[in-house]
Amino acid sequence: MSLAALNTELHQVLADAQLIATRLPGLEALQLWLLDPANLNRAFSSEETRRLLDQPPYWSFCWGSGLALARWVLAHPERVRGKRVLDFGSGSGVVAIACAMAGAQQSIACDIDAPALLASNLNAQLNGVDLVMANDYFAVTGDIDLIMAADVLYDSSNRVFLEHFRQRAAAVILADSRVRDLQHPGYRRLDTLQGQTWPDLGEPLAFREVALYGNAN
Ligand SMILES: C[S@@+](CC[C@H](N)C(=O)[O-])C[C@H]1O[C@@H](n2cnc3c(N)ncnc32)[C@H](O)[C@@H]1O
Structure with a gap:
């Protein structure tokens, strides 16, 4: 698995784009x-726009909620230390990597998108940590102590996982900049964090406010 292979994935969407090793604000x-x-400083052709919408390379961005949750993990390592953690919808792997850095016994990056797992793997290498990769949440066996998910509720079909997560793990932590008033009896609001998608997509400022939820059981 190489950076060249990951760039090739990116080029299927944007032929001239490049990946660069990036340090994130407040997550140095x-x-x-x-x-x-x-690569964002130009207009995209209609064909590029179609490809971006059809197969968004989510993993080539750190989403605001992922940034905020990774910062939170590093500020509260006691919440993950010694635990088997699963980062659902891991994208770049930012949260899973933060969990590994914070002393998780095992950190699983789970994403349905194959390039996302390639990105998580390369990003883990870049940071000198080990992750376990999973492309199917339901195929992960064994006990999971903590499930985390950042910016996955934008897809309403993922709401069904809210119940699965509560059944599967003793603790669940969700961060979401799109859903800031989650109405679910099994979850309660823990905090409001700040985070910005990087590189900057020029999203509305309201999306920099990230709601942090925990399971209520
Ligand atoms: C907006 S990105 C967030 C990535 C990362 N958590 C972050 O905050 O930077 C959402 C990610 O969730 C993944 N995803 C969406 N639905 C999923 C599902 N049902 N199972 C696993 N991954 C999923 C997508 O492939 C994508 O990588």
């Missing part, structure tokens, strides 16, 4: 291979 302990912001 961690680096990720992310889309070079210079």
Whole structure:
């Protein structure tokens, strides 16, 4: 698995784009291979726009909720230390990597998108940590102590996982910049964090406010 292979994945969407090793604001302990912001400084053709919408390379961005949750993990290592953790919808792997850095016994990056797992793997290498990769949440066996998920509720079909997570793990932590008033009897609001998608997509400022939820059981 190589950076060249990951760039090839990116080129299927944007032919001239490049990944660069990036340190994130307020998360200097961690680096990720992310889309070079210079690649966003031009208009996209209609064909590029179609490809971006059809197969968004989520993994080439660190989403605001992922950034906020990774910072939170490093500020509260006691919440993950010694635990088997699963990061659902891991994208770049930012949260899973933060968990490994914070002393998780095992950190699983789970994503349905194959390039996302490639990105998580390369990003883990970049940071000198080990992750376990999973492309199917339901195929992961064994006990899981903690499930985390950042910016996955944008897809309403993922709401069904809210119940699965509570059944599967003693603790669940969700971070979401799109869903800031989650109405679910099994979850309660823990905090409000700040986070910005990187590279900057020029999203509305309201999306920099990230709701942190925990399971209520
Ligand atoms: C907006 S990105 C967030 C990535 C990362 N958590 C972050 O905050 O930077 C959402 C990710 O969730 C993944 N995803 C969406 N639905 C999923 C599912 N049902 N199972 C696993 N991954 C899923 C997508 O492939 C994508 O990588």
